[in-house]
Amino acid sequence: xxxxxxxxxxxxxxxxxxxxxxxxxxxxxxxxxxxxxxxxxxxxxxxxxxxxxxxxxxxxxxxxxxxxxxxxxxxxxxxxxxxxxxxxxxxxxxxxxxxxxx
Numbered sequence: 001x002x003x004x005x006x007x008x009x010x011x012x013x014x015x016x017x018x019x020x021x022x023x024x025x026x027x028x029x030x031x032x033x034x035x036x037x038x039x040x041x042x043x044x045x046x047x048x049x050x051x052x053x054x055x056x057x058x059x060x061x062x063x064x065x066x067x068x069x070x071x072x073x074x075x076x077x078x079x080x081x082x083x084x085x086x087x088x089x090x091x092x093x094x095x096x097x098x099x100x101x102x
Contacts, residue, residue: 004038006030007075010047014054022054026061036069041097045076050084062093073097 006029011018030040042058044050050058062072075097077085085091 004033005041006033006038007041007043009043009045012046013049013051014044014047014057015049015051016053019053019057023057023060026057027064030061030065030068030070033068033070039071039073040065041073041075043075044078044081047076047078047081050081055084055088055090059090059093071095 008022008026008029010022014022026040026042033040040061042061058074065072073095074081077096082091082096085094085096
């Protein structure tokens with residue numbers, strides 16, 4: 001079975017003003033994937049800040065994906081978001097793609 005990968009690009013500021021549009025776009029991508037046959041990549045490379053509502057949107061997307069057995073990978077996570085994930089004990093909820101080179 002070929003795994004399908006879909007990418008959603010998070011906004012520069014993921015928060016109160018942008019969470020609904022981001023969530024709708026991510027849900028749409030997840031809903032159009034075959035069950036258990038892929039992963040959703042959330043590209044946070046251009047995202048400078050994530051507030052509590054943005055973090056909530058990420059959690060909601062992860063839950064929706066889990067219902068469809070789709071993996072969620074965070075790409076381009078900055079140190080601030082990494083710290084926030086650890087602080088809120090959510091680091092194990094998401095796969096974080098690292099760009100470390102050997």
